[in-house]
Amino acid sequence: MHEIRQAGGEIYAITSEPHTLANNAQKEWKSDIEHIGDPHHEILADIHDRGWLSLFIWNYKPGFREEVTKNLSHPNGIYQPGVLAVTREGRVLYR
Numbered sequence: 470m471h472e473i474r475q476a477g478g479e480i481y482a483i484t485s486e487p488h489t490l491a492n493n494a495q496k497e498w499k500s501d502i503e504h505i506g507d508p509h510h511e512i513l514a515d516i517h518d519r520g521w522l523s524l525f526i527w528n529y530k531p532g533f534r535e536e537v538t539k540n541l542s543h544p545n546g547i548y549q550p551g552v553l554a555v556t557r558e559g560r561v562l563y564r
Contacts, residue, residue, distance in 0.1 A: 470501070483507050485526075485547045510545050521555060522564045524548045 470480055480502050484491050488506030495504035507513060516522050528546035554563040 479503075481505055483512050485510065485513075485545070508545065510548065513548055516553065519559070521559075521561050522551055522553045524551045 473480060482491070482495070482500070482502050482504045484494075484504065484506060485508055486494075486506050487508045491504040491506035494500070495502070505512070510526070513524060513526075517524075526546045526548045552563060553561070555561055
């Protein structure tokens, strides 16, 4: 991470969790990567629209286990983990 930042880059952890939960995880895990919540998948949609990365989204179906869905924090489902490295010019280096 040091080398990436030294070269002018940055690393972000983007999750389908609400931003408050992402921020809590960042603090609890003492992570030096900024965690960003994207529960409405706006960042994911932009990345997909640019053709940079497509991720599978798992949505809860009606009738799914109530103990899971009653405290649902993912209004649009959970997207799978992914890794993406892009230059400032928009060239994909790794996905």
